[in-house]
Amino acid sequence: xxxxxxxxxxxxxxxxxxxxxxEDVRIGRIVVKAGPFRAVVPEALIGAWEVVRxxxxxxEESVVEVDSSFIxxxxxxxxxxxxxxxxxxVCVKCGSGELEFGGGNELFIEDIEIINEDDxxx
Amino acid sequence: MCLTxxxxxxxxxxHEHNHEHDHPHDHSADPIGQDLLAANNxxxxxxxxxxxxxxxxxxxxxxxPGSGKxxxxxxxxxxxxxxxxxxxxxxDVATENDAVRIRKMNIPSQSIxxxxxxxxxxxxxxxxxxxxxxxxEFDLIFVENVGNLVCPADFDLGEDxxxxxxSVPEGDDKPEKYPPIFRRADCMVVSKTDLLxxxxxxxxxxxxxxxxxxxxxxxxxxxxxxxxxxxxxxxWIESIVPK
Numbered sequence: 377x378x379x380x381x382x383x384x385x386x387x388x389x390x391x392x393x394x395x396x397x398x399e400d401v402r403i404g405r406i407v408v409k410a411g412p413f414r415a416v417v418p419e420a421l422i423g424a425w426e427v428v429r430x431x432x433x434x435x436e437e438s439v440v441e442v443d444s445s446f447i448x449x450x451x452x453x454x455x456x457x458x459x460x461x462x463x464x465x466v467c468v469k470c471g472s473g474e475l476e477f478g479g480g481n482e483l484f485i486e487d488i489e490i491i492n493e494d495d496x497x498x
Numbered sequence: 499m500c501l502t503x504x505x506x507x508x509x510x511x512x513h514e515h516n517h518e519h520d521h522p523h524d525h526s527a528d529p530i531g532q533d534l535l536a537a538n539n540x541x542x543x544x545x546x547x548x549x550x551x552x553x554x555x556x557x558x559x560x561x562x563p564g565s566g567k568x569x570x571x572x573x574x575x576x577x578x579x580x581x582x583x584x585x586x587x588x589x590d591v592a593t594e595n596d597a598v599r600i601r602k603m604n605i606p607s608q609s610i611x612x613x614x615x616x617x618x619x620x621x622x623x624x625x626x627x628x629x630x631x632x633x634x635e636f637d638l639i640f641v642e643n644v645g646n647l648v649c650p651a652d653f654d655l656g657e658d659x660x661x662x663x664x665s666v667p668e669g670d671d672k673p674e675k676y677p678p679i680f681r682r683a684d685c686m687v688v689s690k691t692d693l694l695x696x697x698x699x700x701x702x703x704x705x706x707x708x709x710x711x712x713x714x715x716x717x718x719x720x721x722x723x724x725x726x727x728x729x730x731x732x733x734w735i736e737s738i739v740p741k
Contacts, residue, residue: 378617378649381538388537389529408534415648415678463677465707475710481681483534483652 379416383424383440386485387431394434397490403438405489411445411482412462418442437491447480538653541620545656548627554585554636555739558657560679562672563645565665566689566722568596570731571640573722575603577732582637582739587626589618589644596642606633617649620656638739651678659738665690666699673708680708685716687731692721 386408394403406425410416422440429435446459453472463480465473533539549556559567568588575584586607588597597609608626610618623641630639641657643650662683664672667690673680680686686708688701701719709715716734720727 378652381615381617381619381653382534385534385537389527389532389534392527393529413678413681414652463674463711465674465710473706473710476713477711484531485529485534486531488530 377420377424379420380424380427382416382421382483383428386425386440387428387435389485390435391432394432397434401434402491403435403488404491405441405487406435406438406485407441407443407487407489409443409445409482409484409486411480412447412460413480414483416442416483418444443486445480445482448478450476450478452476535652535654538620541624542654542656545620545624545627546658548624549639549656549658552627552631552636554639556639556641556655556657556659557735558641558643558655558660559663560643560647560650560660560683561645561663561665561689562647562668565645565663565668567642567645567663568599569722570663570687570689570720571600571642572603573725573728574640574732574735575600575605577728578638578735579603579605581736582741583635585630585633585636585639587623587630587639587641589622589642591615591644606630606636612644616644616646617653618643618655619653623655637741638735647672647676647679651676651682659684661685661687663687663689664704666693666697670698670700670704671707673704673711677711680711680715683712683715685718685734688717688719690721690723691719691726692724 408421421442425440429438444461446461447463448457449460449464450457451467451470451472452474454467454470456467456469458468463477465475467475561567571586578584584605586600586605587610588600588607589610589612590596591612591614594609597607600607608630610622610626618641641655660683662679664686666688688704705717718727718731720731
């Protein structure tokens with residue numbers, strides 16, 4: 377359940393920016409990009425955020441949406457390249473186990489939806 | 499000011515150092531695109547700076563519960579205690595059992611009881627380093643994380659090297675089942691090799707999959723109980739720790 381720590385980390389990233397926004401600003405949706413190598417369970421992060429969001433008045437109504445990214449897998453035997461939602465160890469085209477992984481380490485806020493557009497300060 | 503090491507509260511460290519140069523002020527940082535563990539990573543970097551000032555080198559051991567982390571520490575300390583001043587930080591959900599085992603070898607050991615948390619973070623290690631420093635000076639510090647093959651993967655503690663153990667009774671498919679912890683590791687130790695005759699553990703399979711995840715992964719095969727393979731492990735530590 378490291379998602380609670382990740383949710384707290386998200387608040388640590390957001391707090392200085394939130395403090396600089398107008399009084400009436402409220403955050404609606406926060407889209408988090410998460411790669412397979414970060415082992416984030418979307419439901420667990422969404423649930424953890426429901427606790428942590430109460431630490432700042434501007435996020436009390438906010439919800440997290442997880443945008444899962446992929447690992448780019450390359451087969452060294454046949455050259456086939458594909459996107460996988462989790463680490464895989466057999467080439468989907470030729471069956472070789474000689475693979476390379478790229479990416480999949482992402483974990484960051486991709487987009488923030490501000491509810492009160494009139495007070496949007498960014 | 500941090501009470502444990504006097505080097506500034508690591509949770510708020512950017513406000514404590516002298517600003518003799520201009521740089522973007524953290525308060526205006528755009529949260530979009532920042533790693534969600536940026537705060538932990540900043541404290542981890544601070545731990546590294548703290549270790550350099552101490553003149554110490556830190557190795558982080560992580561694995562499932564029961565894979566032999568503490569036994570490996572005991573065997574390692576036994577071989578290296580005359581050469582290096584060693585300290586240990588022991589993470590566990592409950593009990594100081596592992597720290598007590600280390601203290602019985604007359605080695606200073608700080609216990610971090612997480613009370614339910616499934617991993618250590620840089621902040622808890624920062625405090626433990628501060629307390630450890632009260633016990634003397636160190637060349638080599640080990641951190642043993644909470645036994646867990648999932649949650650510790652993401653958290654940089656400020657270590658110089660991260661070592662993941664897989665014991666042979668656990669099964670050779672651990673790298674396939676738990677890729678993230680191998681993605682962030684520098685070394686893999688296949689432990690309890692004295693049990694290989696009694697279990698179906700294909701070392702080549704485990705290594706192949708672990709190195710698919712992290713090609714540069716350094717490998718050790720050893721038994722802390724029989725001593726088989728320990729010399730390679732000890733030689734590697736001797737080669738990386740500045741002395």
